[in-house]
Amino acid sequence: MSMDVTFLGTGSAYPSPTRGASAVALRCEGACWLFDCGEGTQTQFMKSQLKAGRITKIFITHLHGDHFFGLPGLLCTISLQSSPAASKQPMEIFGPVGLRNFIWKTMELSRSELTFPYVVHELVPTEDQCPAGELRDFSHRDGADRPPKEIQGRTILLDSVEGSYVLVNDEQFLVKAFRLFHRIPSFGFSVAEKERPGRLNAQKLKDLGVPPGPAYGKLKNGVTVVLENGVKVSPQDVLEKPIPGRKICILGDCSGVVGDEGVKLCFEADLLVHEATLDDTHMDKAKEYGHSTPRMAAEFAKLCRVKKLVLTHFSQRYKPPLVSGEGEADDIRELKKQAESVLDFQEVTLAEDFMVIDIPKKKTISIT
Amino acid sequence: MSMDVTFLGTGSAYPSPTRGASAVALRCEGACWLFDCGEGTQTQFMKSQLKAGRITKIFITHLHGDHFFGLPGLLCTISLQSSPAASKQPMEIFGPVGLRNFIWKTMELSRSELTFPYVVHELVPTEDQCPAGELRDFSHRDGADRPPKEIQGRTILLDSVEGSYVLVNDEQFLVKAFRLFHRIPSFGFSVAEKERPGRLNAQKLKDLGVPPGPAYGKLKNGVTVVLENGVKVSPQDVLEKPIPGRKICILGDCSGVVGDEGVKLCFEADLLVHEATLDDTHMDKAKEYGHSTPRMAAEFAKLCRVKKLVLTHFSQRYKPPLVSGEGEADDIRELKKQAESVLDFQEVTLAEDFMVIDIPKKKTISIT
Structure with a gap:
């Protein structure tokens, strides 16, 4: 099964012509899962090789505008372009509490009746995911009727034993969310492909x-x-030995993880997508705003022994290499060097819009 | 006083790489007024010669997503990039009832505290602006506290004598809204520059x-x-004769005007921006969805004796001339021909993203 990750938006705070707002797509055999949906994500889809109509699941890391303001427009456009099919599986949307009400409100006000079924599952954050007093209760409803195509979703609480949230557990995948520390509660997602039986010898x-x-x-x-x-x-x-599944971990904005579960869930991941909003020389500022630097991301990657680290969510001051001269102020190449020095010069990738990273299948190991 | 109009998004339904979602900027002496704000408008600003930080007024024609989903992101980015100045005049936002609540909701949920003062003035539509039974009451509040920087706005009712809504009446401009017929209530805006005293002879x-x-x-x-x-x-x-003011009229989506006021307010306008979502061969479909064709737009322009007609809000099937071959299916050039045939071959302009139209000052007429 082919699997690849496409970066649709790699900039922080707002979309710009050189870096879209946050959005990452994971594609498996034609189906597409979207992680975050900043403003303009639907246009980024059109510019990429992906098709928004193929999206079956959406995961929102946290409710800052640069991570979810593109969601209403994306849903409306998918609806406009899709032919109503009663048998279609509902699109699943996962995100922090408040997201469901936001979708209701925007759909109601813009008089958009989605033609496809969907369901919003809300994650309930814990108090230690943000500075004291910053947690707000967005669980209230406004009394708007549930839109016709919305199916009642789950409210997912932290499993206090596991320290994580189970989102998807089907034949192919186990997807869990874990807690991050940010200005407002933020989540990371671990997508673990299940082990498959080995080949017949x-x-x-x-x-x-x-x-x-x-x-x-x-x-x-x-x-x-x-x-x-x-x-x-x-x-x-x-049978030859079972084929291990691949693991992809995508983290929302954070200055660190809450609890141990993040490390466990990201352990030996094939791909870790981690933010690095500012470079190491601005670490104090990064932490103050709940963000990471390349060193912070690389230290987490090292702890988790991940196989590949991709940095993203760069301050818009760091232009992509093609539009910035080497060695000038705010040179994005510095961020790569900073992360690589922590990872003993193991190569680190800097995300750019429309970059595609292939996650190859694991090899079968012979019994003999 | 220099005055020009920039088209930031000329496509209907959703933004695409060739046509952004609806947004038109009117610039007068450095200040900027924005008409509609579809998703991606802030990025279109960055690609243009305009600065979003210069926006002093925003007018929303109606509450379909392709006309206002870009507003929360635009406001947040302006806030991020502006230095708080206590003496700053509040940004004025005009739009149909429901817009204020939408801004509250998105700002509350995304925890965005705007650093600049703003005020939302809501227009109350009438029942005859949309098909029977389609008018909904969006005047309710959700109980959210008013954001700190929001100043209480006006609720503007139709002046039943004038048949219009007075939005701005200052030394330089008289801006009125008038009613359009669409799937949901939609408005047109007439921006009339006031007459200025003639020169000293x-x-x-x-x-x-x-x-x-x-x-x-x-x-x-x-x-x-x-x-x-x-x-x-x-x-x-x-004194020589007073210098007449310029008049620019920008209409939201419509299949026609409601009442006579639209014609009066657009009479002899220097520039009329009118939608033409579909070409004349799809007139029935256009009307069914509350839209216009080039013929419909041109007939209104003729009735109003406008000096320049610009068509916009094209279905995304009509690509800009540079990316579509002449004579192929859905050739945008056909729309121009259709409108010009009604206007006795007076030239009609097809809007494209980033097109700038200068509105020259009127000439002084000598007394002699």
């Missing part, structure tokens, strides 16, 4: 005398079969 | 023996002066 099947046909399918699915000659063949006799 | 001053100095200023300001020799000189003796 043709030589072993032949050696054991398993005839091609339904027996192959049963063994692949973990069922023991009995051959005509009475010999029992169990899956572990003929 | 140097020859006449000399002939009458008016000495240069304070007397010139008095006469220019309409005050009669008495010379040392006892001769009375009145302004009309030495």
Whole structure:
């Protein structure tokens, strides 16, 4: 299964012509999951190789405008461009408490009736995710009727034992959210592909005398079969080792994680997308505003032993390399160097709008 | 006083890479008034020669997403980039009832505290501005506290005698709104520059023996002066004819005007900006969705004897001329031809993003 990540917006605070507001798309076999949706995300989709109509899930890290002001427009445009199909699975939207009411309000006021079914699942943050006194209760409703296509979503509380929020748990993926510390509560998302059964080993099947046909399918699915000659063949006799799943972790704005769960969930991730709003020389300012620098991101990546670190959410002062001269003030290349020095010069990637990162399948390991 | 109009978004329904969502800026001597603010307007500002920080007034024609979803982001970015100045005049925002609550809600949820003062004046539409039963009451409040920088705005009712809404009436401008018919209530805006006193005629001053100095200023300001020799000189003796003001009319989405006031207010306008969402071959569909075609726009322009008609708000199917071949399906050039045929081949302009139209000062007409 092919899997890749496209950066649709890599700038902080507001969209600009050189960096869109926050948005990252994860594509698996044609389906698309969107992480954050700053203003202009729908236009960034059109400029990319992706199709917004393929979005099946949206995850919002936190409710600062540069991360979700593009959501109403995106939903309306998908609705305008899609043919109503009753059998369509609802689009799932995950985000902090308050998001559902925001969608209601914008849809009601703009008289937009979405033609596709959707559901908003709200995450309830904890007090230690932001400075004292900054947590506000956005759980109230305004009395607006639920829009016709909205299905009642879940209110997801922190699992106090696990320290995380379970968002998706299906055949293919386990997606969890974990807590970050920011000016307002923010979340990180860990998308873990599930382990898949190993391949059937043709030589072993032949050696054991398993005839091609339904027996192959049963063994692949973990069922023991009995051959005509009475010999029992169990899956572990003929299957290669299971193929480990890939793991992609995408964090919202933060100056750190809350609790241990972030490290556990990001451990050995194939890809970690971490903000680095300001460079290390502005670390105090970054922390004051609940943000990270390359050093802070790299230290987290090191702790988690991630395989690839991508920095994003840069202050708009850091122009993409193609439009900024090397060595001038606010040179984005400095941020790369700062992160790499922490990671013992392991290569770090600086996100740019429309950059695509392929996450290759893990290799099968032979039993022999 | 220089005056020009910049089209920041000329597409309907949603923003695209070739046409932004609705936004038109009127610039007078450095100050900037914005008409509609579709998603991405702030980025369009950055790509243009204009500065969003110069905006002093915003007018929203109606509450469809492609006309106002860019407003929260624009306000937040202006706030981020402006230095708080206590003496700053409040930004005035005009739009249909519901807009104030929308701004409150988005600012509250995104925890955005605007640093500049602003005021939202809401227009109350009438029932005949949309199909029966489509008018909704958005006057309710959600109980959110008014944001600190918001000054209490006016609720502006239709003046039943005039048939219009008076929005601005100062030394320089008279701005009125008038009613349009659309799927939801929509408005047009007439910006009329006030007549300015004519120039002092140097020859006449000399002939009458008016000495240069304070007397010139008095006469220019309409005050009669008495010379040392006892001769009375009145302004009309030495002033050339007053300089007529310019008039710019910008209409929201519509399939027509409601009442007579639209025609009166647009009469002999120097510039009429009118939507033409679909071409004449789709007139039935255009009317069904409350929109206009080039013929409909041109007929209104003809009735009003406007001096220049600019069509905008094109369906995204009509690409700008530079990216579409002549004569192919949905050729935008057809829309120009359709409008010009109604206007007896007087030239009609098709708006494109970033097009600037200069509105020259009227000429002084000599008394002689």
